[in-house]
Amino acid sequence: MEEKFAHPELRTPENLVYKRTDLLVDCPLSYCPGCGHGVAHRMLMEVLEEKEIASKTIGISPVGCSVLAYDFLNIDMLGAAHGRAPALATAIKRLWPSRYVFTYQGDGDLAAIGTAETIHACNRGENFTIIFINNGIYGMTGGQMAPTTLPGMRSSTSPYGRDTDIMGYPLKITELIAQLPGTYYVTRQSVHTPAAVRKTKKALRKAFDCQDLGKGISFVEIVSNCNSGWKMTPVQSNKWMEENMFPYYPIGDIKVDGELIEKLK
Amino acid sequence: MAKIKGDIVVNIERCKGCEVCIAACPFMCIAMSEEVNSKGYLFAIKVNDDCTGCSNCALVCPDGVITVYRAKVTVE
Amino acid sequence: MGELRLMKGNEAIAEAAIRAGCDGYFGYPITPQSEVLEYLMAEKPYETTGMVVLQAESEVAAINMLYGGAGTGKMVMTSSSSPGISLMQEGISYMAGTQLPALLVNIVRGGPGLGTIQPSQADYFQSVKGGGHGDYHIIVYAPASVQEMADFVKLGFDAAFKYRTPVMILSDGAIGQMMEKVYLDDPIPRRGDEEVITQCPWASTGRPMTREHNILTSLDLDPAGQERLNLRLQEKYREIEEKEVKFEMLDCEDAEYLLVAFGLSARICQKAMQLARDKGIKVGLFRPITLFPFPKKEIRKIGEKVKGMLVVEMNAGQMIEDVQLSVGCNIPIEHYGRFGGIIPTPDEVVRVLEEKIIGG
Ligand SMILES: Cc1ncc(C[n+]2csc(CCOP(=O)(O)OP(=O)(O)O)c2C)c(N)n1
Ligand code: SF4
Ligand SMILES: [Mg+2]
Numbered sequence: 001m002e003e004k005f006a007h008p009e010l011r012t013p014e015n016l017v018y019k020r021t022d023l024l025v026d027c028p029l030s031y032c033p034g035c036g037h038g039v040a041h042r043m044l045m046e047v048l049e050e051k052e053i054a055s056k057t058i059g060i061s062p063v064g065c066s067v068l069a070y071d072f073l074n075i076d077m078l079g080a081a082h083g084r085a086p087a088l089a090t091a092i093k094r095l096w097p098s099r100y101v102f103t104y105q106g107d108g109d110l111a112a113i114g115t116a117e118t119i120h121a122c123n124r125g126e127n128f129t130i131i132f133i134n135n136g137i138y139g140m141t142g143g144q145m146a147p148t149t150l151p152g153m154r155s156s157t158s159p160y161g162r163d164t165d166i167m168g169y170p171l172k173i174t175e176l177i178a179q180l181p182g183t184y185y186v187t188r189q190s191v192h193t194p195a196a197v198r199k200t201k202k203a204l205r206k207a208f209d210c211q212d213l214g215k216g217i218s219f220v221e222i223v224s225n226c227n228s229g230w231k232m233t234p235v236q237s238n239k240w241m242e243e244n245m246f247p248y249y250p251i252g253d254i255k256v257d258g259e260l261i262e263k264l265k
Numbered sequence: 266m267a268k269i270k271g272d273i274v275v276n277i278e279r280c281k282g283c284e285v286c287i288a289a290c291p292f293m294c295i296a297m298s299e300e301v302n303s304k305g306y307l308f309a310i311k312v313n314d315d316c317t318g319c320s321n322c323a324l325v326c327p328d329g330v331i332t333v334y335r336a337k338v339t340v341e
Numbered sequence: 342m343g344e345l346r347l348m349k350g351n352e353a354i355a356e357a358a359i360r361a362g363c364d365g366y367f368g369y370p371i372t373p374q375s376e377v378l379e380y381l382m383a384e385k386p387y388e389t390t391g392m393v394v395l396q397a398e399s400e401v402a403a404i405n406m407l408y409g410g411a412g413t414g415k416m417v418m419t420s421s422s423s424p425g426i427s428l429m430q431e432g433i434s435y436m437a438g439t440q441l442p443a444l445l446v447n448i449v450r451g452g453p454g455l456g457t458i459q460p461s462q463a464d465y466f467q468s469v470k471g472g473g474h475g476d477y478h479i480i481v482y483a484p485a486s487v488q489e490m491a492d493f494v495k496l497g498f499d500a501a502f503k504y505r506t507p508v509m510i511l512s513d514g515a516i517g518q519m520m521e522k523v524y525l526d527d528p529i530p531r532r533g534d535e536e537v538i539t540q541c542p543w544a545s546t547g548r549p550m551t552r553e554h555n556i557l558t559s560l561d562l563d564p565a566g567q568e569r570l571n572l573r574l575q576e577k578y579r580e581i582e583e584k585e586v587k588f589e590m591l592d593c594e595d596a597e598y599l600l601v602a603f604g605l606s607a608r609i610c611q612k613a614m615q616l617a618r619d620k621g622i623k624v625g626l627f628r629p630i631t632l633f634p635f636p637k638k639e640i641r642k643i644g645e646k647v648k649g650m651l652v653v654e655m656n657a658g659q660m661i662e663d664v665q666l667s668v669g670c671n672i673p674i675e676h677y678g679r680f681g682g683i684i685p686t687p688d689e690v691v692r693v694l695e696e697k698i699i700g701g
Contacts, residue, residue: 005294005311007272007334015336017271018320020329025554029328033306034283038327056547058413070556076545078412079558080405081435087402088409094393095365095415096534099547117405120398194289194321227283234283234327 021045023054025074030065034234036224037066039191040133043201044104045073047208057100058092060085062114064106065139065226083114086121089128100211101128107148108138111173115147118177125182125216129207132174132219135226136245143229147171150248155229170248174221178255184216186255190223192238196251203253215258223249270338271318273311276330280308286322286331295322344525350490351376351517353525354420354446354510357494359386360528363444364415365393367406369425372458373514374448377420390531400425404432404445411441412557414541416498416532420446422514423464424455426472433507434473438559438570440577442501444494445479445509448517451682459682460514462604465659468511469633476571478578480508480585481632483603487521489630495526500585504577505543511632513655515605515684578634587630588639592618596625598698599643601664602653603629605684610653613690620691622699632660637667644668649698652676653690655683673698 023045031037048054054075061069063082070077080088085103093101110118110132118130137155138144144157148170152161162170178186185207189200200222207218223245227237253261273294280302287295292315297307309322309331318335348356355377358366368378378396386392393410397403403419410417421429426447436443447468451461468481480500482493490512497508538546548554561567589607592614593599600610607628617624627643629636644650649672652661658676665674675697679685 003311005314005316007270010270010272010334010336011274012334012336015318015334016332017318017335018323018331018333020332024329028279031327033281033327034285035327038329039325042329055549058545058547060409067560070554070558074548074554076548076555077557078409078545079439079556079560080408081431084401084405084408084432087397087405088412090395090402091365091367091393091406091410091415091417092413094395095410095417096413096546098534116398117402120402192285192325194319194324197324234285235288238285238288 021049023049023074025072027071029072030068032228034225034227034237035065036135036191036222037133039197040131040200040222040224041069041072043191043197043204044131046201047204048075051205051208053100053208056098057102058096060088060103062103062105062109064109066104066106066133067140069104083109083112084117085109086114086117086126086130090121090124090126093126093128100208102131103128104131105133106139107132107134107136107146111147111171115173118173119180122177122217122219123180123182127211127214127216129211129218129220131204132221133224134221134249135224135229137226137229139226139229147173150244172249174219174254177219178260182216183219183255184213184258185210185218187219187253188221188223188249188251190241190251192225192241223251266340267337268340269317269335271316271333271335273316273322274332275309277302277308278304279328279330280306281328282307283327285325285327289321289325291319291321292316343527346523346525347520348487348523349376349518349520350487350512351448352380353487353491353523354494355380355384356525357491358418359384359390359392360526361495361498362390362416362529362531363392363418363498364531365410365417366419367395367397367403367410367417368419368421369397369400369403371422371425373450373460373517374420374422374446376517377446390528392531400428401432404429407443408432408436408441411436411443412439412544413546414537414544418444418446420448422448422450423452426464426467430473433479434475434477435559436507437477437479437574438475439557440505441507441557442505443507444497444501445507447509447511449511449513451680457682458514460605460655460684461680461682462513462606462655463659463680464511465632465654465656468509469635477574478633479506480504480581480634481511482508483511483630483632484516485604485607485628487516487519487523490516491523491525504581506577511604513605582634585631586634586636586639588636589628589630590643591626591628593625593627593643595623597623597648598694599625599627599647599650600653600690600694601627601640601650601660603632603660606653606655609685609687610690612687613694616687617691617694622694624694629660635663635667640664640667644672647672649673651690651694651698653685654678655685656680
């Protein structure tokens with residue numbers, strides 16, 4: 001196909017300003033079109049690349065849509081059982097203190113079945129990074145209600161909307177673990193706009209820098225879309241996320257350098 | 266006069282046509298193709314010459330299919 | 342040179358682990374095995390050998406800590422008792438599927454449910470038939486003394502790494518709690534990180550850019566791939582059955598009758614054998630030391646010589662199924678079991694032998 005507005009003369013190595021990092025395996029990602037998981041993967045790998053720590057990093061993927069993250073991230077990985085990634089990471093970091101260790105988990109994985117592992121790893125002040133993709137739904141299994149599903153939000157197991165009288169309230173696990181003395185850096189970001197993506201990358205960078213300090217868990221929540229589960233187009237889902245998810249899950253730092261941000265005290 | 270000029274290269278076969286890049290481009294440089302790739306997805310194409318190489322599209326692209334170039338060029 | 346000490350079975354396991362160069366212990370308290378973690382915490386091997394010791398928030402966490410540690414090639418272990426081991430089953434299945442080496446210790450108590458804290462052998466099925474989901478086995482050693490509790494730690498780790506599989510020491514509350522003299526080997530230094538990386542090229546230790554990235558998972562969405570993994574596992578289990586069988590035979594040369602028992606029951610049967618021989622009954626004892634692999638051939642061979650067998654277990658009849666499958670039905674094979682933490686007495690065993698096998 002002829003590219004009408006192409007400028008091949010500009011496509012030289014000196015002019016290159018952005019390309020997909022080689023730390024992502026050169027293969028298609030298994031995610032739905034428009035899903036935030038892919039951007040989160042890319043920012044994570046960019047941080048490892050810039051910090052030059054890929055060969056010293058061990059990653060743990062969850063059970064959820066990102067179960068295959070180990071196929072996409074070109075570093076040594078382990079696939080955990082559903083919810084148990086922080087237990088794996090605990091042992092790995094203690095057995096290999098010279099390595100950078102992270103878990104990558106969805107909201108069902110981290111805040112439902114794995115709640116105990118999450119809270120106790122945070123409370124012990126383990127020295128690894130948790131990357132938490134909160135899309136308010138169980139993406140992988142077909143859109144069931146998650147612990148983070150909003151009040152009134154429809155899912156395949158809350159087809160009339162989440163009724164908090166019957167189904168309880170969305171769990172703000174990030175605010176919860178921020179209260180624990182074992183967490184050192186806790187933040188909530190998103191990856192739906194260029195500015196948000198840049199901030200997420202900064203947060204991830206800071207999270208891995210925290211591992212150099214050895215002062216406890218660094219925790220990066222990324223509020224993300226699940227357009228398939230939400231039954232919207234990707235662009236609609238990003239807008240819906242801003243309007244509905246952000247009021248309940250406000251974006252920004254929650255705890256920095258071991259200190260809670262004022263408004264949460 | 267010197268001007269910043271950008272160009273993007275879309276990995277058409279990897280593009281899933283999610284359109285997130287369209288919303289991210291400040292100069293409305295991107296639209297969807299009329300034909301589909303071998304997976305059956307419409308894909309992103311550049312539709313004007315206003316690209317500055319700001320990389321916004323590439324940043325938000327979930328599949329990392331966009332490569333961005335940018336140069337200072339002289340125009341009369 | 343080594344060292345002779347008087348120790349509890351549980352303590353012997355802990356001390357043997359330190360001396361075997363174990364890299365990490367992860368466990369959750371439960372009677373009758375809490376001494377393992379208590380001993381390690383008191384000994385503080387993290388200050389001497391560098392071994393990590395961590396009290397986990399649950400057995401679920403503990404087994405997944407093992408899964409993580411094992412996936413990086415480190416020598417890791419846990420210990421628990423029946424209800425805790427039940428909680429670990431998902432993780433054990435994952436480790437079997439991912440082919441990871443680790444040592445598990447089950448100091449069995451009576452069940453089902455919360456059961457009792459008294460000794461039992463009711464977890465035989467769970468241990469040797471898989472326990473968790475999917476087609477897998479783990480190697481199971483059944484010690485009958487404090488000495489074997491210590492010895493099987495090193496033996497277990499060696500087998501775990503040789504076959505890349507979880508290995509279990511299946512003992513019970515009585516052997517865990519009893520004190521006996523035990524000869525302990527000299528400590529072996531822990532392997533350094535570089536040594537681990539060389540020994541375990543499959544492990545996720547951080548990818549040098551000179552090799553592909555290592556991925557440890559039991560998932561394969563392609564049915565053909567998943568079948569290949571299963572066939573590989575089965576091949577491994579056949580090799581283990583070929584090479585790793587361990588058993589002990591006492592007074593079997595002239596035996597007309599045979600007692601078959603493992604672990605604590607075998608100790609009781611030893612006394613029962615003496616009592617029976619005093620009465621002129623020619624009885625021998627066959628003690629499987631590995632429960633998986635089960636000494637099928639060996640017991641079949643002896644089954645051709647004796648007139649009957651009594652399988653003595655502290656359960657309702659579990660190992661007897663493997664004995665029957667191995668020996669066939671040409672001779673009477675009966676079971677005698679006590680439950681709920683009650684230990685059969687040698688007199689009872691002789692009486693049942695006389696009633697069910699000799700008289701029967
Ligand atoms: C023990 C166990 N229970 C249930 C499942 C089924 N399961 C797989 S993924 C998943 C939910 C994943 O949701 P989330 O963690 O939010 O990740 P997402 O797919 O949304 O990214 C469930 C329930 C499982 N694999 N294992
Ligand atoms: S189901 Fe949802 S979370 Fe999973 S890949 Fe699709 S959009 Fe992403
Ligand atoms: Mg989710």
